[in-house]
Amino acid sequence: MPELDSGSVVAAPISGPVLALDTTGTLGSVALGFAGPGGAVTGEAVESFQPSKLHSRNLLPAIRRVMARAGLETRDLALLVATRGPGSFTGLRIGLATAQGFALAAGIRAAGVSSLDAAALADAAASGSALRRLVIVDALRGELFAALYDGAGPDALVRGPCRLLPEDTARRAGEHGAVRICGPAVLRYRDVIARGRPDIEIVEERRALAAAALRLGLLAARRGETTLEPLYLRQPDIHGRSVTL
Secondary structure (H helix, E strand, O other), X not given: OOXXXXXXXXOOOOOEXXXXXXXXXXXEEEEEEEEOHXXXXXXXXXXXXXXXXXXXXXXXXXXXXXXXXXXXXXXXOOEEEEEOOOOOHHHHHHHHHHHHXXXXXXXXXXXXXXXXHHHHXXXXXXXXXXXXXXXXXXXXXXXXXXXXXXXXXXXXXXXXXXXXXXXXXXXXHXXXXXXXEEOOOHHHHHHHHHOOOOOOEEOOOXXXXXXXXXXXXXXXXXXXOOOOOOOOOOXXXXXXXXXXX
């Protein structure tokens, strides 16, 4: 898919239906909303599905359901958004391949966004944006992918993304002034994380990320940032597991 480089002129605002996909974690999701003036989103519908090993089977039916309820076809979309990682290797490839295929076939614009940015924005929508938070997603093999945010969204990114060990998470969060640890990986690693710094709030709620990805995709499209390249953080195992945050 053609991409705009970082020096491209800011694209025209998006107006109309926007579809967003997230398959980077155990809980997959699809969101459909209508973009209006100033980036406002109305009429939003969200479908979620799990487990991750069934994302290839569940994604297309979820897309069909949200599109059918709105009476839309793929060609009616103004923008298609997909999370591009970090996260499950297989899952993010499923989402990105689906988004790229739909965009090419229908001749519509597409944008990829960070799953960590989406998780930060989803948490901010539920808890308030004026917090420093460490967001974590499961990297499997006993590791996490992590990023530190003041607030939410790509402009709030302070450090990362990087790889991190669960037992180091709370200590690193405290060293960097985070008051909250959240994201899709908390549910799996809460007990290990909580042993490090019991004074830091640890949020176990697992949230569908597609709605947050939709909003981030609108911002990326307005800026002309339209890559669907996957965001991988893991090096080959031969390089070991050293990480920094």
